[in-house]
Amino acid sequence: MPEKNTYPVQLVQPDGHRVLDRVHAPLVADIDGARLRAMYTDMVVARRIDTEATALQRQGQLGLWPPLLGQEAAQIGSAHALAPDDYVFCSYREAGVAYCRGVAPEDLTRLWRGAAHSCWDPDTVKMTNPAIVVGSQGLHATGYAYAAHLEGAEIATIAYFGDGATSQGDIAEALGFAASWSAPVVFFCQNNHWAISAPVRVQSATPIARRALGYGIPGVQVDGNDALAVLAVTRQALRRARAGGGPSFIEAITYRMGPHTTADDPTRYRTAAELEIWQHRDPIDRLKRLLEREGLWDSAFEATVAERADAVAARLRNATLTMPDPEPLALFDHVYATPHRLIDEERREYAAYLEGAGR
Structure with a gap:
């Protein structure tokens, strides 16, 4: 992985055209039409999960929900890079990653309904439960990665967190330890521009990926609304980790189009014009345009995706409404x-x- 880049890696433009990138395009050369369609399907399902869970909270069926609207490419692109034995340490927003790791829709809302201390069994899917303490998962991922390295396991771990978490001491400590001991961990920052009401400019006066360089960790920025580019750079970082190359840092530039959580009102701190700009960069629309340009889109596929998304949403809703009290x-x-x-x-x-x- 290069130590720095002057612009975010991009393989698909917002209009669906591919970008000529001789460094990163080969990393996803094996992604054929079927796999592009699979990524698109997972992104649509992730958004449908988010829409349904948000509606359930508004209807009083969940105590809280942290929306992922707008961050589907960052989550699905990176999740598709993971091997089954890799271990995921998430924050509280990675429902899309959880779905890709095999978490059943019926388990996604147990914690948020207040019916359990957790949503799923981490060992069955190699992914931790939502972490409410901001940044703590960076330390957990680093410790797990280092222990796996000592045991000779050829796996990588990945820690998901937001731009706001980079101001937490836990992330700084994790970066320092990972660099010093070459822990095979990928730090994946979803820079969605807002840490609740604090804009990213108050988190860092320099691109967040450059912070990693101060620890001796290679950092890269990627267009977080480009699922193919996210897949490429995540694959690159994971391979480096598994091969003994140590930690890497990815900053996925994306945008939280919804509230921080359902307890938040984003209209109090950001403008409608800003939101409109990012709506035109919608990650799902971008991948759809790529599929259309490459002859991979038709009405039958569209109907199949919609049917799958509705089925997953129905399972989630039914499970939430019928969930017994503990x-x-x-x-x-x-x-x-x-x-x-x-x-x-x-x-x-x-x-x-x-x-x-x-x-």
């Missing part, structure tokens, strides 16, 4: 991997309280 004593499950005397004592005390309260 048993009160389940609060103590999975706190420790092995039995713990303090937890056992607290469980007994809480059980006695519930019995005395007639519950």
